[in-house]
Amino acid sequence: MSLAQSVAAPAEAAPQPRRGGWRWAMARLLRNPSARIGGSVLLLILFCAAFAPWVAPHDPLHVNTLGRLLPPSATNWLGTDEVGRDIASRLIFGTRYFLLICLIASTISGGFGILLGLVAGGGSALADTLIMRCTDMLLAFPYILLVLAIVAILGPSLWTAMAAVGIAGIPGYARLIRSVALTVKREEYVEAARALGASEAQIILSTVLPNTISPLIVYLSYATPIAALSAAALSFLGLGAQAPAPEWGAMLVNSRSFLFTAWWAVAAPGLAIFVAIFSMNLLGNGLRDVLDPRDV
Amino acid sequence: MLEVRGLRTQFGTGAGAVRAVNGVDLAINPGEVLGIVGESGCGKTVLALSILRLIDAPGRIVAGQVLFEGTDVLAMRPRALTALRGRDIAMIFQQPKASLDPLMRIGSQIAEPLRLRGGRSRAEAWREAVELLGAVGIPNPEEKARAYPHEISGGQAQRVMIAIALALRPRLLIADEPTTALDVTVQAQILELLRERCRVLGTALVLVTHDIGVVAQMADRVAVMYAGRVVENGKVADILGQPAHPYTRGLLRSAPVMGAVQARLREIPGGIPDLTRPLSGCAFAPRCEARQQAGAARCDSQAPPSFLPRAGWQARCWLQAGAPQAQPAPEAWA
Numbered sequence: 059m060s061l062a063q064s065v066a067a068p069a070e071a072a073p074q075p076r077r078g079g080w081r082w083a084m085a086r087l088l089r090n091p092s093a094r095i096g097g098s099v100l101l102l103i104l105f106c107a108a109f110a111p112w113v114a115p116h117d118p119l120h121v122n123t124l125g126r127l128l129p130p131s132a133t134n135w136l137g138t139d140e141v142g143r144d145i146a147s148r149l150i151f152g153t154r155y156f157l158l159i160c161l162i163a164s165t166i167s168g169g170f171g172i173l174l175g176l177v178a179g180g181g182s183a184l185a186d187t188l189i190m191r192c193t194d195m196l197l198a199f200p201y202i203l204l205v206l207a208i209v210a211i212l213g214p215s216l217w218t219a220m221a222a223v224g225i226a227g228i229p230g231y232a233r234l235i236r237s238v239a240l241t242v243k244r245e246e247y248v249e250a251a252r253a254l255g256a257s258e259a260q261i262i263l264s265t266v267l268p269n270t271i272s273p274l275i276v277y278l279s280y281a282t283p284i285a286a287l288s289a290a291a292l293s294f295l296g297l298g299a300q301a302p303a304p305e306w307g308a309m310l311v312n313s314r315s316f317l318f319t320a321w322w323a324v325a326a327p328g329l330a331i332f333v334a335i336f337s338m339n340l341l342g343n344g345l346r347d348v349l350d351p352r353d354v
Numbered sequence: 355m356l357e358v359r360g361l362r363t364q365f366g367t368g369a370g371a372v373r374a375v376n377g378v379d380l381a382i383n384p385g386e387v388l389g390i391v392g393e394s395g396c397g398k399t400v401l402a403l404s405i406l407r408l409i410d411a412p413g414r415i416v417a418g419q420v421l422f423e424g425t426d427v428l429a430m431r432p433r434a435l436t437a438l439r440g441r442d443i444a445m446i447f448q449q450p451k452a453s454l455d456p457l458m459r460i461g462s463q464i465a466e467p468l469r470l471r472g473g474r475s476r477a478e479a480w481r482e483a484v485e486l487l488g489a490v491g492i493p494n495p496e497e498k499a500r501a502y503p504h505e506i507s508g509g510q511a512q513r514v515m516i517a518i519a520l521a522l523r524p525r526l527l528i529a530d531e532p533t534t535a536l537d538v539t540v541q542a543q544i545l546e547l548l549r550e551r552c553r554v555l556g557t558a559l560v561l562v563t564h565d566i567g568v569v570a571q572m573a574d575r576v577a578v579m580y581a582g583r584v585v586e587n588g589k590v591a592d593i594l595g596q597p598a599h600p601y602t603r604g605l606l607r608s609a610p611v612m613g614a615v616q617a618r619l620r621e622i623p624g625g626i627p628d629l630t631r632p633l634s635g636c637a638f639a640p641r642c643e644a645r646q647q648a649g650a651a652r653c654d655s656q657a658p659p660s661f662l663p664r665a666g667w668q669a670r671c672w673l674q675a676g677a678p679q680a681q682p683a684p685e686a687w688a
Contacts, residue, residue, distance in 0.1 A: 247452060250446070253439060255438070264455075
């Protein structure tokens with residue numbers, strides 16, 4: 059350490075208090091009212107999905123032809139549907155479908171979107187042109203029409219509905235990641251890394267990818283509810299989850315003909331969809347407030 | 355070790371191209387410190403970037419050779435080029451804080467090249483990174499290695515950059531205005547550190563700067579650039595003592611001298627020529643005091659070749675026409 063002494067280090071400015079870390083972001087998120095509300099509802103949904111058999115008062119598939127379209131009561135909290143199944147229990151089991159759809163659809167759109175975005179933004183100009191023109195093509199179709207077309211090709215089922223919604227979400231992610239990659243590639247520290255011999259692949263993986271996390275989280279919280287809503291719409295059209303499954307969209311379609319005689323059978327799944335999507339949006343707003351670099 | 359021959363780098367294409375580097379010849383010997391000095395826009399940064407082929411579109415290296423140990427860097431395949439960068443030739447930049455990845459701990463940024471390219475294990479690389487941090491004069495290196503770039507000062511950031519750049523013990527370090535963005539009190543310390551580390555590792559240093567005082571203090575040899583060309587090139591003692599080129603004289607007169615009482619610093623009148631136009635004659639002629647006195651018509655019409663006022667000292671000026679010529683006059687500069 060003789061060098062350290064010969065080149066004496068000065069007492070340079072003291073480090074600033076730590077901002078922008080994950081713990082700091084979490085603390086800010088917990089103080090954000092909309093994130094708190096949205097987050098709590100989502101936690102409740104998560105809890106219901108995990109412990110559905112214990113939380114639900116009845117079997118969601120148990121048919122009771124004698125107790126059809128009963129109004130809400132102490133035994134059937136939210137009443138029964140057209141074949142006498144307990145709506146509350148079906149809603150609780152429905153959280154599993156809801157979360158499954160969110161997970162699968164976001165994994166498909168996110169996974170492929172990130173990959174394509176990184177290749178387009180970080181790779182050659184040819185790859186960029188090819189990928190971006192393909193996403194332009196996908197985006198040229200109205201979203202729901204694109205989803206319908208994919209389901210028409212793959213055949214109607216819960217899984218194809220999730221795949222269709224996932225595929226239709228790819229262009230959005232790809233564009234977001236590409237734009238981040240293009241911005242980060244212009245940064246001076248990328249130029250510095252390149253000057254010191256970092257390869258392009260290394261720059262993309264160790265520099266560009268970490269920089270996409272914060273915009274990605276925010277985008278995820280916006281794109282996921284749209285995907286979930288579209289999947290529910292597909293089920294409503296009979297192209298997603300099939301008949302006895304307690305999926306919220308499918309529940310809506312079965313009970314819609316009794317809207318005037320048994321409004322609760324329609325209102326309950328409709329409200330469930332609304333509350334779940336709305337709380338995701340609330341959490342998304344909170345996340346954006348916390349992670350927006352202009353605020354930090 | 356490194357030889358630059360007839361290097362030309364242009365920005366833009368066609369007739370409007372800016373000739374930022376316009377036929378530069380340079381040589382750097384192992385272990386020496388070469389200062390490249392000149393005013394803003396003279397092409398010194400572009401020259402430095404061209405050596406490592408870091409010129410992005412619309413810039414383009416249109417001619418010349420950069421020979422490192424006899425291999426032409428400009429003809430290298432991408433893989434060989436990335437292998438060269440950092441391991442043989444490293445570079446540091448003007449804005450140290452912007453040169454560090456904000457999302458990565460500084461210890462990891464030093465350890466990464468050691469691990470990926472130096473073949474060290476994760477633990478070894480980290481230990482070596484901490485050692486390197488100590489060697490560049492960061493106090494508390496073990497603790498500081500875990501800091502993020504926003505937690506350290508500009509001076510410390512440049513120390514970290516020096517540690518990263520020298521981690522793989524390159525043969526040559528190019529420092530592009532390494533102290534311009536720093537506080538005056540920190541500047542001298544960073545320069546001293548650079549010289550010290552390069553001497554210890556036997557690394558040659560190319561110091562790009564607009565501060566002729568820095569060159570006087572640090573360099574063995576100096577190349578003075580003007581309008582994309584090297585106008586004077588030789589030992590620091592020779593050139594700063596008795597500049598042969600009128601532009602170097604002007605530069606020296608415009609710099610303050612420590613301890614001397616000067617009524618007023620003398621600027622060089624006029625500005626740099628339009629680099630999109632082909633130059634006939636000496637680029638400095640329109641601003642040149644000596645030319646105005648001598649009235650040499652040759653200055654305006656014919657580009658001056660390199661004359662040798664003394665061995666190892668070249669000056670591109672017709673007023674040196676009495677001295678022996680270094681080489682036959684190059685083909686007319688476009």
